[in-house]
Amino acid sequence: MAFESLTDKLxxxxxxxxxxxxxxxxxxxxxxxxxxxxxxxxxxxxKVVKQxxxxxxxxxxxxxxxxxxxxxxxxxxxVNEEMVTLMGSETTEIQMQPGKSITVIMMCGLQGAGKTTTxxxxxxxxxxxxxxxxxxxxxIYRPAAIKQLQINxxxxxxDVFSMGEHHNPVDIAKASMEHxxxxxxxxVILDTAGRLxxxxxxxxxxxxxxxxxxxxxTLLVVDAMTGQDAVNVAKEFDEKVGIDGVVLSKMDGDTRxxxxxxxxxxxxxxxxxxxxxxxLSDLEQFYPDxxxxxxxx
Ligand code: GDP
Numbered sequence: 572m573a574f575e576s577l578t579d580k581l582x583x584x585x586x587x588x589x590x591x592x593x594x595x596x597x598x599x600x601x602x603x604x605x606x607x608x609x610x611x612x613x614x615x616x617x618k619v620v621k622q623x624x625x626x627x628x629x630x631x632x633x634x635x636x637x638x639x640x641x642x643x644x645x646x647x648x649x650v651n652e653e654m655v656t657l658m659g660s661e662t663t664e665i666q667m668q669p670g671k672s673i674t675v676i677m678m679c680g681l682q683g684a685g686k687t688t689t690x691x692x693x694x695x696x697x698x699x700x701x702x703x704x705x706x707x708x709x710x711i712y713r714p715a716a717i718k719q720l721q722i723n724x725x726x727x728x729x730d731v732f733s734m735g736e737h738h739n740p741v742d743i744a745k746a747s748m749e750h751x752x753x754x755x756x757x758x759v760i761l762d763t764a765g766r767l768x769x770x771x772x773x774x775x776x777x778x779x780x781x782x783x784x785x786x787x788x789t790l791l792v793v794d795a796m797t798g799q800d801a802v803n804v805a806k807e808f809d810e811k812v813g814i815d816g817v818v819l820s821k822m823d824g825d826t827r828x829x830x831x832x833x834x835x836x837x838x839x840x841x842x843x844x845x846x847x848x849x850x851l852s853d854l855e856q857f858y859p860d861x862x863x864x865x866x867x868x
Pocket of ligand 1: 683689765821823824
C-alpha cells in the first residue's frame with residue numbers, strides 16, 4: 572500500500588502534539604494546518620479537506636485529558652474517527668437482489684482503469700460465497716477485451732458469455748440474461764466498454780443497457796493512482812448513469828490516498844473493494860476503519 576508520504580507527514584504532526592501536556596487552541600490550529608497541507612498534497616479534494624479539518628477542529632479545540640489519553644492522543648483519535656466517517660463508516664458489500672433469481676451487476680469505468688480484471692476478481696469472490704456468476708462481454712470495441720475476459724473467466728473457473736463484436740451491447744446483455752436463466756446462473760456481471768475519456772457515447776451506451784436490462788447494481792472501477800481525477804470520474808458517472816458503489820483499483824501502486832479519502836464524501840457512494848495487484852486474487856473488501864488506521868500508520 573502506498574500513502575507513505577501522507578502517513579509520514581501526519582505522524583510528524585502528531586509527534587509534535589504528543590509531546591505537549593496541554594493543548595492550546597493555537598496548538599490545535601497549527602497542527603490542523605499541517606494536516607490540511609498533508610491531505611492536499613495527497614490529492615484529497617479541496618472541499619473535502621476543508622470540511623474535514625473543520626470537523627476535527629470543532630471537536631479538538633479544548634479537548635482535555637480523557638480516558639487516560641493525553642490531549643495529543645485525543646486529537647489523533649478524533650482525526651482517526653473523522654477519517655472513518657469520511658470514508659463511509661461501514662463496509663458495503665455487493666448485495667444479492669432480494670426476490671430475484673438473478674442479480675445483475677453492471678461494471679463500468681474508463682479504459683485501463685482495471686474494469687475487466689476487477690470483473691473477474693469479483694466473480695471469484697462471489698463464487699467463493701457459493702454463487703454461480705456469469706461474466707458477459709459487452710465491450711465490443713476492443714476484441715482484446717473479450718479475449719481477456721474469457722481468459723480471466725477460465726482462470727476463475729466461471730462461465731463467460733460472448734457474442735463477439737458484431738452485436739450491440741444491449742442485445743448481448745439481454746441475450747446473456749436468457750443464457751443465465753437456462754444455465755442456472757444467479758449473478759450476471761456485465762463487463763461494459765470503457766473509453767480513454769468520458770464521452771457521450773459511452774454514457775449513452777450504459778444508459779441504454781440500464782434501460783433495457785434490469786441492472787440491480789452499477790459498480791464503477793476507478794484507478795486510485797489518478798487521485799482527484801478518479802473522484803471526478805466517479806461524480807460524472809454517478810450523475811450520468813447512476814452508480815451504487817466504487818472499486819478503487821491499483822491501490823498497490825504509487826497512490827497518495829486522495830481518491831480513497833474523497834470518493835464517498837464527493838459522490839455519496841461507498842467504496843466496496845480495493846484492487847491490490849494484477850492477480851485475480853488481489854481484491855480486498857474496503858473497510859473504512861482499517862483504511863484510516865493504515866493511513867495514520
Ligand atoms: P479495463 O480497460 O478497465 O478493462 O482495464 P484492465 O482490466 O484491462 O486493466 C488494465 C491494467 O491494469 C492491466 O494491466 C491490469 O492487470 C492492471 N490492473 C487492474 N487492476 C489492478 C490492480 O488492482 N493493481 C495493479 N497493480 N494493476 C491492476
